[in-house]
Amino acid sequence: MKNCLAPGPDRIKPGHLKSLPLAIVKVVGRLFTRCLSECKVPTSGKISKTVLLYKKGDPDDIGKYRPLCLLSVIYKLFTCVILNRIGRILDEGQPCEQAGFRRGFSTTDHINTLTRLIEVSREYKMTTAATSQSGFHHSTRNVTLENIMRHSECDDLEVNVHGRYLHHLRFADDIVLITPNIAQAERMLAEFDNA
Numbered sequence: 001m002k003n004c005l006a007p008g009p010d011r012i013k014p015g016h017l018k019s020l021p022l023a024i025v026k027v028v029g030r031l032f033t034r035c036l037s038e039c040k041v042p043t044s045g046k047i048s049k050t051v052l053l054y055k056k057g058d059p060d061d062i063g064k065y066r067p068l069c070l071l072s073v074i075y076k077l078f079t080c081v082i083l084n085r086i087g088r089i090l091d092e093g094q095p096c097e098q099a100g101f102r103r104g105f106s107t108t109d110h111i112n113t114l115t116r117l118i119e120v121s122r123e124y125k126m127t128t129a130a131t132s133q134s135g136f137h138h139s140t141r142n143v144t145l146e147n148i149m150r151h152s153e154c155d156d157l158e159v160n161v162h163g164r165y166l167h168h169l170r171f172a173d174d175i176v177l178i179t180p181n182i183a184q185a186e187r188m189l190a191e192f193d194n195a
Contacts, residue, residue, distance in 0.1 A: 001077060008072035009049045017073060028074075032081050045075030098170040110169040114176060126180075 052065040099105040
């Protein structure tokens with residue numbers, strides 16, 4: 001945890017936590033474990049303080065300010081503990097088509113895959129269609145996409161990329177559909193529209 005984090009309503013700073021004796025750190029750890037086992041959030045995590053940060057321009061214009069929510073540093077530490085415990089499981093649960101938001105992967109990997117796919121298609125004079133589709137709301141996109149892919153009839157539309165058969169690549173807010181030809185790309189887009 002960075003020392004420069006602003007304190008929340010409890011006015012505890014990261015430096016305060018870092019200088020705690022080991023015995024107290026163990027007590028805090030046991031409290032966190034208890035909160036997790038009981039599925040309860042510490043009360044301090046439910047309280048925040050909102051401040052307005054001036055950006056630039058006319059100081060009398062409220063639009064020139066950005067709200068910033070200050071949370072308890074103890075709560076931030078608690079969320080880090082949760083992330084550390086479930087992060088690996090969440091990473092392993094991501095499909096290979098999702099490169100972004102995974103440790104050790106980047107959307108650049110997908111861009112390289114698409115570039116190579118286009119190069120090979122041209123070299124061997126193969127028709128390959130790559131269609132970008134957007135429009136999924138960010139919070140429900142992956143769940144919706146996973147449901148569509150499980151229930152669609154797109155298995156015969158896959159393209160072999162580095163030994164893996166893929167019919168789509170996922171980016172943050174876009175999906176690239178990969179098919180052997182335009183007709184199958186249209187069929188796949190229709191599957192999305194009907195889902």
